[in-house]
Amino acid sequence: MKSKKELRQEFKVKRCQLSKAEEESLNRKLLSQFQKIELASVKYMHVFLPIEKYHEPDTYSIINYVKEFFPKITLVVSRSNFVDYSMQHYILNHQTVFEKNEWGIPEPVSGTAVLPSLIDFIVVPLLVFDTDGYRVGYGKGFYDRFFAQCATKVQRVGLSFFDPIEKISDRNEYDVILTKAITPSHIYCFDSDESNSSHGVW
Incomplete structure (x- = not known):
């Protein structure tokens, strides 16, 4: 087993080693898997925008898919505050104005604010996840704080180019x-409630 720090470094390198053709193929397969997810009941979907230099999965294709086939879903994007590691959320539409911050992350600089409690589906960035649904992000805790502000039934759906590892050693x-994780070849389910839990693979 490896720690979050070790895994963070390992999977950053793995993503950067992907060729352009490999990355494009994996993104197409991720979209194909995402299209299997049931979205009929979703009202507010939060989507991260990919950081190109980190070779994150292409969420623009997911955004375009949702816009075309689920126009009633309100798409939401966020701006990160690196002072207190909080996130502010805004509706994504043709009026949303974006700028890249000093880390190269495209962020909304104005728009209609959305409360986290309204969001019922979150597309979650990650570097790697394990077979129990725990994820390794970039280590700042933005999304863990965000999750805590959302309704308990919010869907937390991770995107990964790679299959899960067995276990992250320093979980706490x-x-x-996650409730689900999508890879180019599978959808992993980690649904749970107070009385039972179920893990499965589509």
Whole structure:
């Protein structure tokens, strides 16, 4: 087993080693898997915008898919505050104005604000996840804080180019598990409630 720090470094390198053709193929397969997810009941979907230099999965294709086939879903994007590691959320539409911050992350600079409690589906960035649904992000805790502000039934759906590892060695009680994780070849389910839990693969 490896720690979050070790895994963070390992999978950053793995993503950067992908060729352009490999990355494009994996993104097409991710979209194909995402299209299997049931979205009929979703009202507000939060989507991260990919950081090109980190070779993150292409969420623009997911955004375009949702806009075309689920126009009633309100898409939401966020701006990160690196002072207190909080996020502010805004509706994504043709009026949303974006700028890249100093880390190269495209962020909304104005728009209609959205409360986290309204969001019922979150597309979650990650570097790697394990077979129990725990994820390794970039280590700042933005999304764990965000999850805590959302309704308990919010869907937390991770996107990964790579299959899960067996276990992250330094998981803790503050880590929030995903409800699903999508890879180019599978959808992993980690649904749970107070009385039972189920893990499965589509």
